[in-house]
Amino acid sequence: MSRLKEKLAEKIPAYRERVTRLVKEHGDVVIDQVHVRQMYGGMRGLKSLTTDISYLDPEEGIRFRGYTIPECLEKMPKPPGSEMPYVEGHFYLLLTGDIPSTDDIKDVVDDFKTRSAVPKHVFDMLHAMSKDTHPMTMFSAAVLALQNDSVFVKKYNAGLSKMEYWDPTYEDSMNLLAKLPEIAAYIYRMKYKNNKIIKPNPDLDFGANFAHMMGIDHPYDEISRLYFMLHSDHESGNVSAHTTHLVGSALSDAYYSLSAGLNGLAGPLHGLANQEVLRWIQQVMDKMGNTLPTQEELKKFVWDTLKSGQVIPGYGHAVLRKTDPRYTAQRDFSIKYLPDDKIFKLVSMLYEVVPPILVEQGKAKNPWPNVDAHSGVIQWHYGITEYDFYTVMFGVGRAIGVLSNIIWDRVVGQALERPKSLTTAMLEERAGIK
């Protein structure tokens, strides 16, 4: 058994005991109330889910297993000579709650390598898809195409105790994660680089191997590690995490669950916002003849976007009420590595211009930028100008968090999700409307 799986198995009995006791002895404790507005308003703020992988504080931002982003960047082991921690180590942290040693990480790196071979039929399917298929559709379909290999399905069909569900879910999740960098890079090279595929390098870690297969030199390996880590998890109520959990609650395996979550990530109000930001920025640059606008010109552009009924992509958040620390981490990287990049300068100008305008407009509860406002600029700088691809990289990162979550869902036997619906007439009656 790998060190990671051993560690996980070690932690399971005590965690099960905690949850069983909580539900059995305190199951009637009231945590929240549901308001009519929440039933039509995306259940915003309703405390009705649980996860121990990450917690999102509205003011502070995300903590992964209790650690802030700066703490993760400081404490987590890094590949020799690197600034950014191993993606494999971040997965270890999310799954176990412990900061791994370098040996723990090496074990995960080696384990992923034994699982990373992508079956040929997946590539054949990608080639058979229409040339104008969005890369997110390709990515989600590729995940689904791997489903025939699900260990969970085989074990379940053979007869599996509920207590053991986590084990094949872990195996499926590991098998899937190990393949995602190659699948993502393959889609990119096939679609945008005349099908000039670069084979994986078995000597490299998750982030560096992705950079290698994308065909982009250092420091893109650093940004890959940072990017996958930042996008991994944002507690469990966001669309991609919740969808993965919801579909998984029907005992659909990790492949079905992740593919469903990725389809949610592909929405413009969620992960696709990172491509929308770059598309929008390009519109500004085109309008300005590829020169930087003045503050006044930019303000006008922002107001024009709002007046046409569109949102400012990359700004606002359902939970956060401050600048997203995932934005700040990417901004810090940009200040160091690409301070003179024209698009970075424009993104920085937007940081000054957009929040006061959103405040003046008075609609958005959070006028500050989220992760997607900054993701594209770094990718663009390193040559990935095909912004349709950005959400695929978000998806590779998000898989790390949502798969960790469904493994723990299985540990405590999280039930089939099935909230109750009421009709509008019932709500009117309850509200006393005659």
Ligand code: CMX
């Ligand atoms: N630009 C313009 N209007 C905005 C806005 C923005 N960036 N953010 C919110 N608003 C508007 C909403 O559309 C809503 O308007 P209506 O009352 O007319 O419907 C109003 O402000 C109140 O919305 P809210 O409570 O502040 O925000 P929500 O929780 O409903 O939505 C989000 C959150 C992210 C969907 C929204 O802020 C938005 O659309 N942002 C732009 C898209 C984006 O960046 N998405 C990425 C989020 C991060 C991620 O998941 O990847």
